[in-house]
Every structure is written in structure tokens, then in C-alpha cells.
Amino acid sequence: MTCSDEEKRKFYDHLRMVLLSIPQCDKIILLGDFNARVGTEYLAWKNVLGRHGIGKCNSNGYALLALCAELELSITNTFFRLPDKYKTSWMHPRSRHWHLLDYVIVRRNDLKDVLITRAMRGAQGWTDHRLIRCKMRLNIKPPHRAEHKIPARLAFSKLVLDVDIRKELDKKFGNTASDSDSVDNPTIDAEWRCFADNLHKVSKLVIGKVQKKNQDWFDDSDTELRQLVGVFRRSLRSAHCNQERNALHQVLKRKVRELKNEWWLAKAQDLQRLADTNQTARFFESLRTIYGPRCKKTAPVYSRDKTTKLTDPSEVLLRWAEHFNEVLNPGSQGADLNYINSLDALPISSDLETPPSYEEFHNALNRLKNGKSPGYDSLPSEVYKYGGKNIKTRLFELVLQIWDAEIVPQDWKDALISKLYKGKGDLSDCSCYRGIALLSAAGKVLAHVINSRLVKLAESFLPESQ
Structure with a gap:
């Protein structure tokens, strides 16, 4: 109350900027001794004040009420019918009158989460103010991640057993028009993404999701x-x-x-x-x-020097990325480059650049194993092996386009790394886990084609031990 009007204005301007910087989807719980008396005029300050205020309003109170009305905030202390001794928080030393100066303020939409706000008369806080306690029921929803959304897992194991489902999937996929047909000169990534999305959409209609039901x-x-x-x-x-x-x-x-x-x-x-x-x-x-499924939680992990434990989820993910980067990309520290450069160059084989035949593609497709976890696209090997002629033909055409353009879709190169505990050692030590890279099944087909050609060529000049 002893500050000038200019200082008060600066304070409320700064507080307004802080509150406006908070995203609208986040909750606000504003706590503080504002030295403001807000009074009982609930009709004039609708949804800001409740029916159970106390005292008269002062200049600080008008500034606080104006801020709450502008930002759609509610002063929760005034919304509960309580005796005055449970409303007030500070006694004037001369008049011995009790006043309400300490507030708990929330968004208007979150007022339903507040169970009660009251003064605790017996609490000792080494201050002349009473403790204000607010009970809330917070229903915090996880953030919606629009990007990098992994498609739902489908019951592709039905394709192995049911012939009718195979025929229906092949028929519906053949009847569905591809979105890339209307695009002029689509990129390889766009072609693949359209094919994968279309196949997953049709599979979801024909096969359905995996039924998660625990037996007892x-x-x-x-x-x-x-x-x-x-x-x-x-x-x-x-x-x-x-x-x-x-x-x-x-x-x-x-x-x-x-x-x-x-x-x-x-x-x-x-x-x-x-x-x-x-x-x-x-x-x-x-x-x-x-x-039943195990509860997956982000456990704290040691830093690289093992001096501290990281608990923040973003820091934990960065530590795992650092660990797997060291494991999977060790570099060439132990290689003698002079010896490697002195080796005689092998003759160039022009047969390797010829596009793969359908027979090669079919053999590579049959080499894929069933029951393996899919990659980012959530399309396992079963959908390509048992999906039908239309799916195989479209994938073969896509492989030929990739071979001709010499550009591989990014989804085929990216891997989802899943960490599994080895069963011994400290749970917070990254070295006590092994990582499994989940790759796209369609990308494995192209890899099998290239690998088969290289192995066949290497048999002519490499010894049997290699």
C-alpha cells in the first residue's frame, strides 16, 4: 500500500505478461499475498468473485479484480460458504479486524477442480498471516503429440491362418485408388507414405486392431x-x-x-x-x-560419467541417444587405413546395377520372418507375404522406382530402438541394456535383394571361411 501507483502498475503489467505466456491448454494456480481486499460485489465481477467474499474492496483489490476479469481467472477463496474465521488470513494490528489478503486463483474453466479453499488457523508459519490451504482434484491429460504418430498395431497374424481375409484384403486394396495418382511427379517418400497409409487404412478395416484382453x-x-x-x-x-x-x-x-x-x-x-x-x-x-502388459516407465539413468542420475524425460532420452550412438556408431579407431588402402581393387561388376527381377523380389519377400515387430510404419512382414497379388505388385513397382532413382525412403532408413534389460546389473546403467532396432519390413526386402547379389558375387573371390 505504500508503493506508488506507477510501481503497482508495473507489477500488474509484468504479472499479466507472465500469465499470458502460459499456454491456454496448461493449468494456472496463482498463489500469493496481494495485499488486496476484493470485497463482496460478486454481481459486478461475475465468475471472478463468488458469493462468499468478505470485507470491502480497496485500490489493490480493483487492480487484482481487473486482471482476473481480463484473463478469465477466478478467486477461489470467495466461492465456498465458510465461517469468517476460515475465510480471513490477516488481522490488522490496530483495528484488530480480520481481512482476506492471500488468494488462490485459477482459470475459470478449472474452478470445478477446486474442492475447497480455507484458512488453517492452527498452522504455525512464523508469520502474522494464516496459512491458506486449497484442495484440488487435478485431472492432467498427457500432451497430444500430433507429429511422429505411430499407427495402431493391427492383428496381422490372422493373415497366416485365414485365406478369406487374405482375399478380402487384396481385393479392397486393389479397388482403393492411390492418392499419388493425382499428384504430378511425386517424390519417393511421398509414394511410399501414400502406399503405407493406404495399406494400413485398408488393413484396419479388414483385419482390425489387436484385442487386448487378459485371461484369468x-x-x-x-x-x-x-x-x-x-x-x-x-x-x-x-x-x-x-x-x-x-x-x-x-x-x-x-x-x-x-x-x-x-x-x-x-x-x-x-x-x-x-x-x-x-x-x-x-x-x-x-x-x-x-x-497383462507391463507398465512402461521412463526410469532415471546415470549420466555418461556416472556422477549424477538424470530424471527429466528429455534428458533421459538424450542420454539413451548418446549411449546408442556410441554403441552403433563406434567409428574406425581400431582399423589400419594404410593397410586397407594398399589392397588391390576388385574388378567392377556391372551386373549389380541391373534392376531386380520379380523372382529376386519374391525370394527376398519369402526370407522375411513372421511374428517380428514392425518398424515405424506398423506394417509387418505378414502383410506383404500373405496380403495378395495387388500388394506385392505395388511394392515391387515401388522397389523398381527406388532402384532407378537411387533414393531410399527415410522410413526405410529410420529405426525404432527398443531397450531390453539384460537381467543383471544396475537398472540405471545404460550398459546393462541391449537395444533392438525395429526396421521397416518393406525396407528389409530391398536389403535382402542387395545382400543376395553381394553374397553371390563374393563367392567367386572370397574364401569359404569368409
Whole structure:
């Protein structure tokens, strides 16, 4: 109150700039002793003041109310019907009157999240102000990431078993017009992105998403258990003696234990069979079906010199990027370049530049393994191997375009690196994890074609040991 009007104006101008810099999607909780009395005129300051204010308004109060009205903020202290002793926060030393000077201010839309705001009379804060406590129910939504959105995982395993789904997928993909047909001179990346998006959209309609449903031993025995429970409940309502009722209860518990043991034994035998036959994908899928998915969290990791632990998600991601860059791109420190440069040059093979035939493409396609996690495009090898003639033909044409232009789509070069704990060592140490690079299945087809040609050529001059 002793400051000049110019200083007060500068303060509120600065506070206004700070509040305006906060994104509209973020919540605001403004706390402070403003030395302002806002009064009880709730009709004049609609949605800023509540019906349960106290005292008269002063000059500081008008400045605070004007700021809240401009930015659509609400003073939560005035929205709860409480005795005056739970509203006020400071007593004037001369008049001995209690006033409300300390506020909790939120956005008008977030007022529904505030449960109560009141003064705590017994709290000792080593100050002549009472502690103001505000209880809130904060429902914080995760930020929406519009870019780099990975498509949903689909149930492509159905293509391996169901021939009708294969035919329907091939038919609908052939009938769907490609968006790139209307574009003049589309780039390779645009051609591939249009093909991948179109294929994923059609697959989503035909195949559908993976059904995430955890199994439980009670589900498979639900009917029989309900009958036993019904018999036991009827015995509770009837005039049976306690001895008969206890006997029925023992029968029910014994049957429940038998059904539970039988279910777990059958699941264990099924998992053992999958492990013995090297069906790794179905083995882990069955485990996830029983126990449910694991909760994925960003754990703190050590810095490079292991002196501190990083907890901020952005710093953790940068540390993982630094670690995998060292592992996957070690450089050529141990190579003797003089020796390599002294080697005789091999003759140039002009056959390597000829475009691949459909037979080469088909053989490379068959080399892809089933049950592997897809890359960024969420299109696994099954959709190309069992999708049908239209899908294979369109992919082969795209491979020929890439071969002729000598430009590979960026999605084929990018990899999603998934880290797996080795099972020993410190959880915060990056070296205790191994990374798995998930690549695009379509890019693997081109890689197999090139690799097959190089291996065939190398057999003519490399020894068998290499």
C-alpha cells in the first residue's frame, strides 16, 4: 500500500505478461499475498468473485479484480460458504479486524477442480498471516503429440491362418485408388507414405486392431463356479444347520482350488509346448495374455560419467541417444587405413546395377520372418507375404522406382530402438541394456535383394571361411 501507483502498475503489467505466456491448454494456480481486499460485489465481477467474499474492496483489490476479469481467472477463496474465521488470513494490528489478503486463483474453466479453499488457523508459519490451504482434484491429460504418430498395431497374424481375409484384403486394396495418382511427379517418400497409409487404412478395416484382453482362471470356469456359488447361497437362506452349511462351503472351496490348479496347469503345459517348439512370438504373447502388459516407465539413468542420475524425460532420452550412438556408431579407431588402402581393387561388376527381377523380389519377400515387430510404419512382414497379388505388385513397382532413382525412403532408413534389460546389473546403467532396432519390413526386402547379389558375387573371390 505504500508503493506508488506507477510501481503497482508495473507489477500488474509484468504479472499479466507472465500469465499470458502460459499456454491456454496448461493449468494456472496463482498463489500469493496481494495485499488486496476484493470485497463482496460478486454481481459486478461475475465468475471472478463468488458469493462468499468478505470485507470491502480497496485500490489493490480493483487492480487484482481487473486482471482476473481480463484473463478469465477466478478467486477461489470467495466461492465456498465458510465461517469468517476460515475465510480471513490477516488481522490488522490496530483495528484488530480480520481481512482476506492471500488468494488462490485459477482459470475459470478449472474452478470445478477446486474442492475447497480455507484458512488453517492452527498452522504455525512464523508469520502474522494464516496459512491458506486449497484442495484440488487435478485431472492432467498427457500432451497430444500430433507429429511422429505411430499407427495402431493391427492383428496381422490372422493373415497366416485365414485365406478369406487374405482375399478380402487384396481385393479392397486393389479397388482403393492411390492418392499419388493425382499428384504430378511425386517424390519417393511421398509414394511410399501414400502406399503405407493406404495399406494400413485398408488393413484396419479388414483385419482390425489387436484385442487386448487378459485371461484369468475364473473366466474359463465361470459357469460351473456360478452354479456352486448359487447352491451355497441358497443354503444360507434355507433352514440348514451350521454343520451342513460348513460342509457345502468346504466343497465350494475345494472345487475352486481344483479349477484354479487345472487352469494354471493347462496354461503351463501350453507355454512349455510353445517354448519347446521355438514359437517365441506366441510364447511371449501367451505370457502377456495371462499377466497383462507391463507398465512402461521412463526410469532415471546415470549420466555418461556416472556422477549424477538424470530424471527429466528429455534428458533421459538424450542420454539413451548418446549411449546408442556410441554403441552403433563406434567409428574406425581400431582399423589400419594404410593397410586397407594398399589392397588391390576388385574388378567392377556391372551386373549389380541391373534392376531386380520379380523372382529376386519374391525370394527376398519369402526370407522375411513372421511374428517380428514392425518398424515405424506398423506394417509387418505378414502383410506383404500373405496380403495378395495387388500388394506385392505395388511394392515391387515401388522397389523398381527406388532402384532407378537411387533414393531410399527415410522410413526405410529410420529405426525404432527398443531397450531390453539384460537381467543383471544396475537398472540405471545404460550398459546393462541391449537395444533392438525395429526396421521397416518393406525396407528389409530391398536389403535382402542387395545382400543376395553381394553374397553371390563374393563367392567367386572370397574364401569359404569368409
